[in-house]
Amino acid sequence: MMFSVEHNISRKRSKSCMIVWAMVELMRNPMVMRKAQEELRTIIRDKSFIEEEDLPKLEYFRVVVKETFRLQLTDPLLILRETFEKCRIQRYDILPKTLLVLNVWQLVEILNLGISQKRLCLKGRDFKLIPFRAGRRICPGMILGVATFEIALANLLYSLDWELPSSLKKEDIDYDVVPGIAMHKKNPLCLMAKKFSPKI
Numbered sequence: 001m002m003f004s005v006e007h008n009i010s011r012k013r014s015k016s017c018m019i020v021w022a023m024v025e026l027m028r029n030p031m032v033m034r035k036a037q038e039e040l041r042t043i044i045r046d047k048s049f050i051e052e053e054d055l056p057k058l059e060y061f062r063v064v065v066k067e068t069f070r071l072q073l074t075d076p077l078l079i080l081r082e083t084f085e086k087c088r089i090q091r092y093d094i095l096p097k098t099l100l101v102l103n104v105w106q107l108v109e110i111l112n113l114g115i116s117q118k119r120l121c122l123k124g125r126d127f128k129l130i131p132f133r134a135g136r137r138i139c140p141g142m143i144l145g146v147a148t149f150e151i152a153l154a155n156l157l158y159s160l161d162w163e164l165p166s167s168l169k170k171e172d173i174d175y176d177v178v179p180g181i182a183m184h185k186k187n188p189l190c191l192m193a194k195k196f197s198p199k200i
């Protein structure tokens with residue numbers, strides 16, 4: 001079976017792009033993919049579908065999820081902000097009613113050096129990893145977003161083995177994006193999926 005991940009997991013739902021980026025990173029890092037699959041297939045046995053209650057058992061898989069959120073911010077520049085009042089950020093005086101663009105990517109990249117992902121909280125309490133941002137405009141769909149992302153990715157890795165078409169190498173997978181607020185992959189990620197069947 002061969003298909004484009006981008007096209008089949010709905011291009012219209014903006015957060016589905018996280019699944020595509022997770023698959024991009026895993027296809028480019030086959031050892032990580034294998035290790036995550038081994039964990040899933042060793043810990044969760046004899047099930048046809050991974051459910052939410054299974055997720056806390058998956059230590060390595062959850063680090064992979066955090067690393068995907070760190071590497072692939074879906075909205076790196078956020079929605080424009082406008083200041084209410086005069087303020088000072090480092091050496092810059094910002095006047096009231098100024099439009100601000102926050103580059104979260106830069107912030108996260110600077111802060112993340114040498115951080116152990118395992119201990120980081122995704123949910124706005126740790127500024128080193130803020131895929132849903134923080135404070136009063138934090139994403140209200142965060143809990144649902146994390147759970148659906150984890151369940152979808154876990155099932156893709158649990159039930160299927162993934163390969164590139166023979167004409168492609170892992171280095172050929174690109175990071176080009178479509179211009180816009182959310183970072184959708186520009187060129188479809190085309191992969192071959194094979195049903196995993198455990199050796200008895």
Ligand code: HEM
Pocket residue numbers: 015018074075077078079080131132133136137138139140141142144145146149
């Ligand atoms: C992996 C999944 C998701 C990610 C990475 C994500 C990320 C974000 C981010 C970064 C923002 C803040 C944008 C900004 O401040 O400029 C945001 C806002 C928002 N998100 Fe999500 N989100 C996800 C899933 C969801 C889901 C499932 C829902 C709804 C069911 C949702 C509803 C919203 C809404 C309504 C806002 C605007 C909040 C406001 O402006 O006060 N999100 N999201």
